[in-house]
Amino acid sequence: MQAATPWIDVDARLLRTWPLPQVSPEADKEERGRVLVIAGSREIPGAALLAATAALRAGAGKLVIATAQSVALKLALAMPEARVIALPETxxxxxxxxxxxxLDECAQGADAVLIGPGLMDEDGTDAFVARLLPMLAHAPVILDALAMNVVRAGPRLNQPVLLTPHAGEMAHLCALSKEAVLADPEQAVIAASREWNAVVALKGAATLIATPDGGRWRHEAEHPGLATSGSGDVLAGLIAGLAAQQVPLEQACAWGVVLHALAGKELARRLGPLGYLARELPGEIPRLLRRLRPPGQLRLSPRE
Incomplete structure (x- = not known):
């Protein structure tokens, strides 16, 4: 019998041996990648702001936010670094x-796309995402929150996609009980990754990352303060910001998960284990990125 593929522990030590590409000091913002964040609604506009802020803090060079028309102007004022596109709503x-x-023009120019944080109406979002994905075949896509429901209808995805469910969302997507997912999370994430042909990160105190070709990573961190409103939006934005820099989805996910956990740890140390806010997490990221660079790796050639 073939031995099971081992799970690789994801921590700061691993990341130092799995470095992110770096651009030279002469590189401009185009070389750090363009992120398109499709997120936010009239009831949850802040999700787009959290994810977009995290994407820039992760190092992406340019940012476009596509959001609900009813909140687009206010979001543009809150996020002056971004181009904001107002989308008509049902x-x-x-x-x-x-x-x-x-979205055609900005979608074609995107180096990574995040869809989902703060979206409303499951049926309407399902139809929108299903129509949108073929436009994004050239770029890695991160599906979060309601946008993940597109995999329930099938067929298998045929483009680079990462999904970021927690146990309850995984149960919904796989037509399982939450108890069944929690009873064997490793099998759940492996099966989902193969079925959907996507990278899947099952979030929790132990976050499990699986790829369709058998890659398996595990990150364990007990930071209860991260279980707060908006925290998942920040994580999704971090991953998108890293993926825009030509980082493979599984690597962007691993780095994003560790950065997210370490940011929570830093805030817990300064403020206390509970009560810090998701909006405070992105501000920790640049220092953490500097700390996690391998010794001697100060610069590489810009991407071609």
Missing amino acids: AAGAFAAHAIDL
């Missing part, structure tokens, strides 16, 4: 079908 709060037409 009565239920999803993006209207013809909103796809407004």
Whole structure:
């Protein structure tokens, strides 16, 4: 019998041997990648702000936010670093079908795309994401929150995609009980990755990352303060910001998970184990990135 593929522990030590690409001091913002964040709704506009901020803190060079028309102006004022595209909404709060037409240009120019934080209306979002994905075949895509529901209808994904469910979301996506997922999370994430042909990160105190070709990573961290509103939006944004820099999805995910946990640890040390806010996490990221660079790796040639 073939031995099971071992799980690789993801921690700061591993990341120092799995470095991120770096650009030279002469490189401009285009060389650090463009992120498109499709997120936010009239009820949850802050999710787009959290994810977008995290993407820039992770090092991405340019940012476009596509969000609900009803909140786009306020979001543009709150995020002056971004171009903000106002998407028409349905009565239920999803993006209207013809909103796809407004995304063609920025979608083609994106180096990574995040879809999902803060979106409303499951049925409307499912239809929107299913129509949008073929436009994004050239770029890695991170699906979060309601956007992940697109895999329930199948077929298997045929482009680079990462999904970031917690146990409850995984149960919903796989038509299992939450108890079944928690009873054997390793099998759940492996099976989901193979079925969907996607990288899957099952979030929790132990976050498990699996790829369709058998890659398996585990990160364990007990930071209860990270279980707070908006924390998942920050994690998704971090991964998108890293992926935009031509980092493979599984590596961007591993780095994002560790950076997210370490940011929580830093805030817990300064403020206390509970009560820090998701909006405070991105500010910790640049210092952590500097700390995690391998000794002597100060610069590499810009990407071609």
